[in-house]
Amino acid sequence: MVRTQIQLTERQARELKRMASREGVSMAEVIRKAVDAKIREGVSGVPWEERVRRAMAVMGKFHSGLKDVSRRHDHYLAQAYDDR
Numbered sequence: 001m002v003r004t005q006i007q008l009t010e011r012q013a014r015e016l017k018r019m020a021s022r023e024g025v026s027m028a029e030v031i032r033k034a035v036d037a038k039i040r041e042g043v044s045g046v047p048w049e050e051r052v053r054r055a056m057a058v059m060g061k062f063h064s065g066l067k068d069v070s071r072r073h074d075h076y077l078a079q080a081y082d083d084r
Contacts, residue, residue, distance in 0.1 A: 006031075 008016065020027045040048035069076060
C-alpha cells in the first residue's frame with residue numbers, strides 16, 4: 001500500500017468516523033472502498049459492471065475470417081494501429 005495524506009472538512013471526518021464505526025472498519029478502509037467505487041465508475045461515468053456487461057454482450061458476435069487470431073493477436077493489433 002501507498003501511504004498518503006488528505007485533508008477533510010470537519011463534517012467529512014465526522015461522517016467517515018460514523019461510517020467506519022457502523023461497518024466495524026477503519027476510516028482508511030471506508031476511504032479505500034470509496035476510491036475503488038469511483039475507479040470502477042470510470043472516466044466515462046458508466047459503471048464498471050455495465051462496461052463488463054456490454055463487453056460480454058458483443059463477445060463472439062463479429063467474425064474476422066482469420067483462422068490464427070489467437071496465435072497472432074499481437075501482430076493483428078499492431079497492424080490495426082498502423083492502419084490508423
